[in-house]
Amino acid sequence: MSRKKQSPTMWEVAERAGVSQATVSLVLNDVDGGRVAQATRERVRRAVEELGYRTNAFAKSLRSGESGMIGFISDEVASAPFAGKLLKGAQLRAWESGNVILSVDTFGERTLEKAAIDMMQSYRVRGVIYATMYHQDVRVPDSLAGVPTVVLNARDETGEHSSVFPDEERGGRDATEALTSAGHKRIAMINIQSPESPLPAGKGRLRGYRQALGAAGVDFDEDLIRYGTGTVEDGLLQATRLASLDNPPTAIFCGNDRTAWGAYRALQALGLDVPTDCSIVGFDNQETTAPHLDPGLSTIELPFEQMARQAIDLLLRPTEAPQNVPVQGRLITRSSVTAPHHRTSEVPA
Known part of the structure; x- marks a missing residue:
């Protein structure tokens, strides 16, 4: 042997x-x-x-107190198909600054999270990025007390740590402005959560929608707001109901791309065309969905890599007081928006 x-x-x-x-x-x-x-x-x-x-990097870290490693603790970021861009952005920025990322997905298991934090402390990481798969308010674990920590794609509910998250309100405004700029006045929104939900995404996107309507001189119509859970099925159901109104919308802002996919299916089943009969804008720019719809979906791209880079920079160059940093996404223009057209046929109820 x-x-x-x-x-x-x-x-x-x-x-x-x-x-x-x-x-x-x-x-x-x-x-x-x-x-x-x-x-x-x-x-x-x-x-x-x-x-x-x-x-021997480990022995060197024992002597210097610095390992050149940055911890990255998340619920399901590394294994999520689109949120994985958070980890990519963090890895690239860490590498540029002479550091490497030590990453663990905890899948919401508190015992695994505690073990990950213990392991990272034993490796003397320079700090920890505490990330989530979707935008939410979080409480940083007590075991990270004394460890430089920045919250990513979420907000620290205590305000004790800097947080970097998407600018949902600006995104909702930009998505709706893409429709008002095309000449639409009757614009619906299918949100991704109920009015009672505490999650920041739906609330911020709805505020942005209302702001864009106001800026364009369009009255807000509660009857054009529908609520779902961000699934294809919800988009299918709510778009069918909207298209069946006596005075249906000429455009729909969907709170995410899966909802927009469902809206496409609903309109096509009713014999309506996107964008001729109804323009649609989504949110997320999911690479597995938005470019592959027919026609391609105009949508707001979540700024995952930019947020991660800013989080690393905040960790390596901390400010005197914790900061909340909203990061603007960008409108990806494809073929799902055009000027409103007059319908010549009735939509079946």
Whole structure:
């Protein structure tokens, strides 16, 4: 049975370079202060490369108190198909700043979350990004007390930590303005939560919708507001009901892309065309949905990567007082919006 090859040691690097271990340590840690000649430094680095020597990062962190690692604790971000962009943005920004991400999805299990926090503290992470798959208010675990922490895609309900989250209100306003700018006056909204829901997304998007109507001089009509849970089925049901009104809307702002998908299906089943008979704007820009609808869905893109980058920057360069940082998404224009057209046929009830 073959024995596992041992990693090269600092002593072997010193022997190969013809210097002392102390000199190798000075070169590898960039603390020689000019005491080591350039030719000697080059010999040490050449020996390191030839032997494949790697420094013991864990031992180094014990000496310096810094590991170069940033913890990333989330519920289901790493395993979610679109929210995974949060982790991507964090990894890229961490790498640019000379750090790496240590990531754990907890799936809402408190025991796993506690174990993850304990593990990250043992690795002496520089701080923790506490992220969620969807925008919500959260309470940061007590076990993170004393650990620099920034909340991502959520808001810290205590206000003790900086939070970075999507600007839902601005997104709702931009989505609705895409319809008013096309000339629509009768614009419905299918929201993704009930009026009683405490979640920030639906409430903010509805406020933005109302602001855009007001700015365009369009009266708010409660009868054009419908509520669902963000599913395709809710979009199908509510768009059918809206299209069956005596005076149906010429445009619908859907609170997310899945709802918009359902609205497409409803209108097509009624023999109506998107966008000729009814323009539609969504929210999220889910890559598996929005570009593949026919016609392509105009939608607000959630700024996952930008939010993650800002969260890393806040963690590495903290402000004197915690900050709440809303990040604006952008309108992705496709083919689901056009000017309103007069309908020549009745819509079946």
